[in-house]
């Protein structure tokens with residue numbers, strides 16, 4: 186998709202030329218899974234798949250939106266005078282939620298808009314389409330309305346849409362990756378302090394392949410909340426003797442020496458994942474800084490093993506993709522990415538092996554699971570931005 190195709194789709198819907206076109210990416214997380222609510226580090230990147238928005242400002246206070254991905258929902262309208270949550274808003278709740286959360290901070294806009302949305306992120310795949318659309322709104326507020334607010338504050342507003350406006354228990358990684366991404370770079374983010382550093386990802390003939398289970402992540406919300414509660418309970422038990430704020434304050438040795446305090450097999454496993462995954466994420470950042478893709482790959486594999494055995498969030502579909510990927514030539518590493526149970530995995534694959542890789546993993550997956558997987562190459566891309574004509 187490009188400016189011209191978006192403009193013509195907009196014209197079919199709204200009978201006029203759009204004034205501007207914006208793009209907001211999806212994200213993958215290279216490593217650092219389920220560390221975000223444990224005061225640990227995450228290491229995500231924005232990708233070249235995402236959500237486009239063709240936009241024109243209106244003269245009144247009306248907002249009208251249409252999504253090419255959800256055409257049955259039709260054109261949805263609301264007024265800037267009432268930004269409260271309303272069932273009828275359907276998917277536009279993410280946009281309205283941004284306007285609502287920012288209005289609460291005194292950042293209002295005076296004129297409405299028409300917006301035509303078209304995304305190419307696979308549906309329900311855990312590549313964070315919700316953060317993508319939230320931050321599409323944020324970019325429009327910066328560029329088309331000139332709102333005076335920092336990018337990081339917009340990231341926080343995006344998280345508030347999910348936590349406050351929609352009542353979902355999610356961390357800040359997704360919005361951060363989507364809005365702060367840079368081409369060919371990943372972001373090491375300390376979720377405790379929001380300090381972040383970019384790491385160049387020099388792939389030297391390798392690419393990141395996204396492998397989609399095409400399995401909806403039905404269980405994700407309840408299991409996610411359960412894992413959160415388990416980590417919190419483990420932390421509480423450690424805190425009876427240790428002066429720590431989060432699991433991310435411990436290294437692996439400190440954890441081993443004190444895990445007897447937790448005194449429960451399951452809770453020890455959950456907490457161990459959070460602690461060691463955080464350490465692995467820091468080592469993965471160092472490996473990339475040193476251009477050591479091979480070590481990076483091993484850490485990626487170890488992350489999956491830990492998510493399988495200790496955190497128990499993988500499932501047959503993700504395990505089949507990842508374990509089959511490990512057996513293929515030219516693969517440096519593979520793991521699930523995102524919340525797990527379904528959604529996507531990633532593999533670091535030698536470019537010349539990609540076709541054979543997709544065929545081999547695809548055939549095994551189809552045979553074992555009974556429906557085909559999908560594969561995409563992930564180019565690490567810039568965060569949300571305006572498209573030039």
Ligand code: ADP
Pocket residue numbers: 236252253254255275276277279302303304305308309310311312313314315316318
């Ligand atoms: P994820 O963020 O993992 O992709 P979510 O369930 O959090 O999954 O968010 C998906 C929701 O975001 C969709 O159900 C829809 O409401 C909204 N959404 C994402 N992309 C689009 C789009 N292109 N057009 C309309 N709505 C979208």
Ligand code: MG
Pocket residue numbers: 313314315316
């Ligand atoms: Mg989401």
